[in-house]
Amino acid sequence: MTRPTLQDHLSRWSQADDVRRDVASTVLALAGAGIKISELLAAGPLAGALAEVRGHHADGDSQKELDVIADDLVREALTAAPVALLGSEEADEPVALDPAGTLAVAVDPLDGSSNIDSNMTVGTIFSILPFVGAEALLQPGSAQLAAGFLIYGPQLALVLTVGAGTQIFILDRASGDFLLAEERALVAPETAEYAVNGSNLRHWDTAIRCYVEDCQAGADGPRGKDFNTRWVASMVADVFRILVRGGVYLYPGDARRGYTQGRLRLVYEANPVAFLMEQAQGAATDGQRPILELRPAHLHQRVPLVFGSRGEVERIARYHIDATAMPERSPLFGRRGLLRA
Numbered sequence: 341m342t343r344p345t346l347q348d349h350l351s352r353w354s355q356a357d358d359v360r361r362d363v364a365s366t367v368l369a370l371a372g373a374g375i376k377i378s379e380l381l382a383a384g385p386l387a388g389a390l391a392e393v394r395g396h397h398a399d400g401d402s403q404k405e406l407d408v409i410a411d412d413l414v415r416e417a418l419t420a421a422p423v424a425l426l427g428s429e430e431a432d433e434p435v436a437l438d439p440a441g442t443l444a445v446a447v448d449p450l451d452g453s454s455n456i457d458s459n460m461t462v463g464t465i466f467s468i469l470p471f472v473g474a475e476a477l478l479q480p481g482s483a484q485l486a487a488g489f490l491i492y493g494p495q496l497a498l499v500l501t502v503g504a505g506t507q508i509f510i511l512d513r514a515s516g517d518f519l520l521a522e523e524r525a526l527v528a529p530e531t532a533e534y535a536v537n538g539s540n541l542r543h544w545d546t547a548i549r550c551y552v553e554d555c556q557a558g559a560d561g562p563r564g565k566d567f568n569t570r571w572v573a574s575m576v577a578d579v580f581r582i583l584v585r586g587g588v589y590l591y592p593g594d595a596r597r598g599y600t601q602g603r604l605r606l607v608y609e610a611n612p613v614a615f616l617m618e619q620a621q622g623a624a625t626d627g628q629r630p631i632l633e634l635r636p637a638h639l640h641q642r643v644p645l646v647f648g649s650r651g652e653v654e655r656i657a658r659y660h661i662d663a664t665a666m667p668e669r670s671p672l673f674g675r676r677g678l679l680r681a
């Protein structure tokens with residue numbers, strides 16, 4: 341079976357449409373940067389001290405050597421694309437590129453960079469928006485023209501949406517082409533698998549704590565079924581798994597200093613993932629509101645994030661309305677609480 345290349349797929353989609361052609365060439369530029377980043381990751385320490393901390397962002401997150409290199413590679417690739425404005429996790433302010441460009445791009449050049457030295461999967465996330473002036477990166481996610489990520493795992497894959505479903509391409513190292521592996525990725529509507537950093541339990545609000553406790557109670561608890569936990573600490577890897585076999589990912593706000601709005605960034609993490617999820621029939625919210633409807637106030641804004649299997653994302657929204665009033669829980673402390681008392 342011959343599989344279409346990324347280039348063929350995009351050129352068919354973009355025929356006779358200038359905006360689409362610009363989106364297509366931008367995606368191809370990002371894919372090219374991804375190949376270079378994956379080569380560095382594959383060499384690991386042989387390519388230098390990639391995991392060494394180089395500095396810190398304004399809000400305290402550390403910046404590793406490979407975060408900076410990946411950012412440079414993405415920016416370099418996009419200088420040859422019709423991109424007027426680039427916003428990156430690694431730069432405080434957006435940078436202007438081609439003044440004649442029609443697009444604005446937001447990137448997380450390296451997602452999951454705490455994992456670099458553990459030889460685990462990381463990725464590059466991107467969001468492509470129309471360039472509508474200096475505030476172009478602050479449009480709500482519903483304005484995205486395309487979004488996706490490159491994931492550097494055993495396979496180098498590109499997960500992409502241009503608003504016509506979610507596709508997965510895999511790099512064929514023999515030809516150097518990304519080949520279509522999955523034309524229409526679909527997130528299973530229901531699941532018994534959740535991803536959350538459980539070490540933060542004591543900092544969560546009631547809704548999230550009740551939700552996770554109910555999952556952990558398994559077949560003996562209010563959910564009446566056993567759940568499985570997965571947490572890679574690289575969101576791209578959790579997204580990929582959820583696309584393949586369903587699940588739900590949560591990074592809620594919590595009571596730690598600097599975490600009231602969670603950890604993830606709206607413009608270059610939550611928005612692209614939400615677009616991919618919605619296009620795969622999953623869902624993404626800030627706990628209650630659809631991510632794609634939120635209007636960012638600034639480039640590095642954080643947002644509580646819940647995404648994955650639609651039924652489970654909707655259930656978590658109901659826990660936010662009143663966790664103790666979930667049908668399966670009794671009014672005060674929940675059925676399990678009363679039974680234990």
Ligand SMILES: O=P(O)(O)OC[C@H]1O[C@](O)(COP(=O)(O)O)[C@@H](O)[C@@H]1O
Nearest residue numbers: 448450451452453454537573574575
């Ligand atoms: O360190 P924690 O709390 O487990 O958080 C991990 C989460 O933070 C992130 O690493 C944030 O992304 P960056 O690595 O780009 O900062 C996600 O990929 C991941 O899901």
Ligand SMILES: [Mg+2]
Nearest residue numbers: 448450451452
């Ligand atoms: Mg990230």
Ligand SMILES: [Mg+2]
Nearest residue numbers: 429448450451
């Ligand atoms: Mg990052």
